[in-house]
Amino acid sequence: MSPHEGDVRRSRGFLLVAGSIVASLILVGAYLAAGGSSYEPEKVQDPCKPRPWSNPQSLSEIANQFSVSALDGAACQLGVSREELAQALATPEARERFKQKYGIDDEKLAKAVRAGLLRAVDDAEEAGALSPLLAVPLRETVQRIPLEQAIELINDAESFLGNVDGFLGPAGDLLEEFLP
Amino acid sequence: MAALALAVGLVLADSSIIVLALPDIYRELDTSVSGVTWVLVSFNLVMALAAVPAALIARRVGPGRAAAVGLAVFAGAGLACGLADELSTLIVARCIQALGGAAAVTAALELLPATLGSERRATTVWAAAGATGAALGPAVGGILTELVSWQSIFLLQVPVALAAAVPILAVAKHEAATGIVSTELRRTGRPHLWANLALAMVSAAIAAALFLLVLLLIEGWRLSPIEAALVVSVMPLAALLGGRLADQVPDARSRAAAGAILVSGGLAGLAFLPKATILLTLPPQILVGIGLALVLSALTETALSGRAPQAIHGGWTISARHAGVVIGLLALTPIFTAEIEEQRRDGINAGTAVILDSPINPLLKIDLAERVSERLEDEQGKVPTIGPAFEPLPEDPGERTEVEQLQGELQDQLDRGATHAFSTSFILAALLGLIALFPIALSKEVEL
Numbered sequence: 001m002s003p004h005e006g007d008v009r010r011s012r013g014f015l016l017v018a019g020s021i022v023a024s025l026i027l028v029g030a031y032l033a034a035g036g037s038s039y040e041p042e043k044v045q046d047p048c049k050p051r052p053w054s055n056p057q058s059l060s061e062i063a064n065q066f067s068v069s070a071l072d073g074a075a076c077q078l079g080v081s082r083e084e085l086a087q088a089l090a091t092p093e094a095r096e097r098f099k100q101k102y103g104i105d106d107e108k109l110a111k112a113v114r115a116g117l118l119r120a121v122d123d124a125e126e127a128g129a130l131s132p133l134l135a136v137p138l139r140e141t142v143q144r145i146p147l148e149q150a151i152e153l154i155n156d157a158e159s160f161l162g163n164v165d166g167f168l169g170p171a172g173d174l175l176e177e178f179l180p
Numbered sequence: 181m182a183a184l185a186l187a188v189g190l191v192l193a194d195s196s197i198i199v200l201a202l203p204d205i206y207r208e209l210d211t212s213v214s215g216v217t218w219v220l221v222s223f224n225l226v227m228a229l230a231a232v233p234a235a236l237i238a239r240r241v242g243p244g245r246a247a248a249v250g251l252a253v254f255a256g257a258g259l260a261c262g263l264a265d266e267l268s269t270l271i272v273a274r275c276i277q278a279l280g281g282a283a284a285v286t287a288a289l290e291l292l293p294a295t296l297g298s299e300r301r302a303t304t305v306w307a308a309a310g311a312t313g314a315a316l317g318p319a320v321g322g323i324l325t326e327l328v329s330w331q332s333i334f335l336l337q338v339p340v341a342l343a344a345a346v347p348i349l350a351v352a353k354h355e356a357a358t359g360i361v362s363t364e365l366r367r368t369g370r371p372h373l374w375a376n377l378a379l380a381m382v383s384a385a386i387a388a389a390l391f392l393l394v395l396l397l398i399e400g401w402r403l404s405p406i407e408a409a410l411v412v413s414v415m416p417l418a419a420l421l422g423g424r425l426a427d428q429v430p431d432a433r434s435r436a437a438a439g440a441i442l443v444s445g446g447l448a449g450l451a452f453l454p455k456a457t458i459l460l461t462l463p464p465q466i467l468v469g470i471g472l473a474l475v476l477s478a479l480t481e482t483a484l485s486g487r488a489p490q491a492i493h494g495g496w497t498i499s500a501r502h503a504g505v506v507i508g509l510l511a512l513t514p515i516f517t518a519e520i521e522e523q524r525r526d527g528i529n530a531g532t533a534v535i536l537d538s539p540i541n542p543l544l545k546i547d548l549a550e551r552v553s554e555r556l557e558d559e560q561g562k563v564p565t566i567g568p569a570f571e572p573l574p575e576d577p578g579e580r581t582e583v584e585q586l587q588g589e590l591q592d593q594l595d596r597g598a599t600h601a602f603s604t605s606f607i608l609a610a611l612l613g614l615i616a617l618f619p620i621a622l623s624k625e626v627e628l
Contacts, residue, residue, distance in 0.1 A: 013434025020438040024445020036452030040600035041530035041593050083532035090549045
């Protein structure tokens, strides 16, 4: 091999290796710049941290945030995420699996759901979405209701808040007018 | 020559051809991800162990006879694979297929110089046939799985292997008639340690690239096998380009280094996909395709350069390649199976958060949550397609738009989880490719 051939051979080899490095860096750099390192499911929030209410206007919006607060409170009590608890409460089968996974019985679940509902009442009151006069009997009510009804309350807070008289008896008619 | 190249391509394609069929085999034979991985691992493991002994036998009984018998065994075991209705039967048949394949591939390297006139040319054709087979395998397997069935992959191999065996049979008859059989083994030199070590590492990275990408496309992004086959066919097309590039650079060490860098770069690209879009998998695949063509042929040539007998050193390269595939699969399978489950859970939780925080009507939200939950239960352990849970869409246009937006956001969270689940494995595979640069740097310079 002549010196010239050797130079050509070396320069071609060098160019190929350098080109490969550049192509690889460009690709990886472009993907990282486009968000490749953070393309993953969003992290769920700690349910024990307060989740601010966003100035709800209608009964439907209040019910939405009431449910979310109640789930946060119950999940915090159980030491699971709000999302996992919501999945567990969606169907009876999912609830059974959840109870088995965490070794939770109905009593513990009921206690946690009631604690969640209490937090939801507190949050609603603090956000000005619920009158203090109505909050007091609501607290009394949620502390006594059975598990199935408590879960129903989270799932269908709108019916609950819209028909407080049904839950509170004759006092409900009077208290309903305090709802914003 | 064509029959020999076909035999080499067919056998070496077999180490990757069933990659796209694995999800179907997984479902049909009712096994686990780890279990189905053994359909791939068993073949590669036996190839790794049997390649050198097969080469020794080929030299004793005659390469023509060894190649013909090897192809017949390969075809017979392929038939058994196609008829297998249990995972254990399939794995045993795959092991026998690998035994036949090892004999055929190593014997082919002994036969090729006589056909092509030079050992160097024979090495180039042998290495190119192997690289082409390995690169084409997944695409062909995917198309067959979708159009016919996973069994058809093996059943189709039967006539192809027999067709390749027929002309070789003439050589075997000639050997028997003339008695031209190397009964004495020439003194065998030591195998090229660095080139074979690099070959093993790069093969591990390439196997991971094919296996993981296919799983991502089918199990993660819910593509059909034929769609996935079309997507991964970019790799063999890019490998053709890489082959042309290789012709321009005589220095094998530079080609090997460039190839390993490109394979690693492509794998790193797959690890950092910024969105679950097929289009974004193409540039990384192009790098891997060009890289594999450069590195596999360069390292094979280096490992065989100046070594005799060729069949035995060819056996060492086959052994190194398939050992690399086995190591790659066994090391990465537990990592990504654990990640898939974790990311699936994170994706579902993130999707649930999207539903909970959405402004849609609470009653509709509860109804949706129940349907989504049922959908997740129906597809336990897999990344679900969420669309059916949202049907029928509300009639109210405003609500309909909100629900459609919610569906998109929820599916996005699941896709993020599915894609991210593969990141760690792709990064580890990329590192394997980069580590191969050390033995490449230590290998002796070889020219075309």
